[in-house]
Amino acid sequence: MGPAATEDVDMSWAEKEKCPVCFGDTCELLRRGNFTTVRPESGRSWRKGIVSTGKIGDVQVIAKTLSDAEAWRRYEKFICRSSPHPKECNPSSFILNTLLVTDVALKIPFLRGSWTISRAEKSALPLCLSARFLREVKKLFVGKETTEMTNGDVIRRAFLTTSLLINEEAVLLRYFTKKSPTPWPFPKFYGACGRVIVVEHAGRTLDTFIDSPWKVRADIAVQLLQLVDTLRQMDPDWILFSLDVTFQNFAVDSRGRVRLIDFDDVLVIDRQTVVNHHEQKETCNEPCYMDFQKKLFFSDQYHCEDILKYTPMMYANVCARILSDLQKHPEWRKWGQIREYIDGQNVKWAPTDRGLLHDAPDEIRGPLEGALEQCVEETHPGGRLNAVLKLQKVLRMTF
Incomplete structure (x- = not known):
């Protein structure tokens, strides 16, 4: 021009x-x-x-x-x-x-x-x-x-x-x-x-892939979990903690790569200012996570030193609100969301009763659903992180 x-x-x-x-x-x-x-x-x-x-x-x-x-x-x-x-x-x-x-x-x-x-x-x-x-x-x-x-x-x-x-x-x-x-x-x-x-x-948002072939959806699911890995572990200086996980906050570009596209509720955590927990000693599920968010947003004190132990809740949010079958688990639609609102023209909640991993192949359905449930509600310390590894392994077997 x-x-x-x-x-x-x-x-x-x-x-x-x-x-x-x-x-x-x-x-x-x-x-x-x-x-x-x-x-x-x-x-x-x-x-x-x-x-x-x-x-x-x-x-x-x-x-x-x-x-x-x-x-x-x-x-x-x-x-x-x-x-x-x-x-x-x-x-x-x-x-x-x-x-x-x-x-x-x-x-x-x-x-x-x-x-x-x-x-x-x-x-x-x-x-x-x-x-x-x-x-x-x-x-x-x-x-x-x-x-x-x-x-x-x-x-x-x-x-x-x-x-x-x-x-x-x-x-x-x-x-x-x-x-x-x-x-x-x-x-x-x-x-x-x-x-x-x-x-x-950044491409099309995840809700537009609900009816895609299984291999496409499984690949997106693995990339989502890897994206959380990147936010938590990739950088030597910073950890990014996304508190708002929805279908509309992620997109898939023309090369098939999953991207985070909404940064309204993202914390930047300085590794030099927080306590590093090498071993998880207790479980943390939705009540624990909601209590953390209440302290974060509604208290005059700043509860940040201990924040690393809550970053795995990003996996729980992804598993509950994007990957799981919401017809079977309707209570997970707004899992972990303390700030319930609709922002402008973007509906924040899932646009479908089906999660991204609906209608899984018969040969992996049992292990897949077990890993998703443990990802959302861990029954023992470290259960969520082990479930994420299992999810990636099971999904990779199908594409």
Whole structure:
């Protein structure tokens, strides 16, 4: 697409004029990507989700919003509250005169206490956030620390603070697909223009594979369990703990790879700040997991040092809510979910009474169902992790 043609591209849906109260200003991505499939709604009525699709090189990409209009209104209201003329305040310029571009806003106490600025409930990321991870993210967004900040430095701080307070997905994807050497199973982050981010198109969500042949579903199931392995074990510095496991939070790309695509309830755990449990000494099932989440979200204390012993509950969530036959186990539909809500246009609960592994071949049905039950409700310490290994072994025999 040549320079002359780009002038005719309608990019009003990105709301780039809102910067620096936005996720970023790499708007050349939208011109280069030839985004054409724009959602029919207009302006601020948009909710979280895909706005437009395009292509960068040979890669199909999407532009997506991360928050609804109400979150942005609350954020802008907070910015203008300290303005000499609140009713005439332009938040996109006044943010540069607020504490949101100072070091105060990029400290853990502020981030933990500021969720009410744009949200109705606590966000997951700041709960167990380490100072080391925050320094890494700040380095990525802001660059080298200096006592004499340029206007560009201040604007980049505004991008970072906005991303942390509105929706952390922009921060997590930018860091883990650009900076981290670990090959995380996430769509690549390309940039942000105004109030949309541009990421790799991760493919079809898991609910669209419910009626696929058994071999396809079995392969996806094995990859899901391996994805949890990656979140828990792959990186020497960080563990990612996804608290929200649903069909719509994962997708399968054009190469058949399973990807995590929703980061609303993802904790980043610093290995240097937690106790490493080498041996599980007691079982932990749904009551234990729910109690942990209550402490995490509804307590003023931060229960993070011991968090590693709860990360295997990601396997339980996958087994209960995605893999198992929900006709046989309807009580597992919302297993382990303490924050029961429907987010924007995405129904959070399973769209079917069948799990991904419904109608298993006769020769593996018994061992498969036994392993799934032990994955969800372990009967002895270590039972869940052993069940996951057995599940992968049994499933691999069928494809």
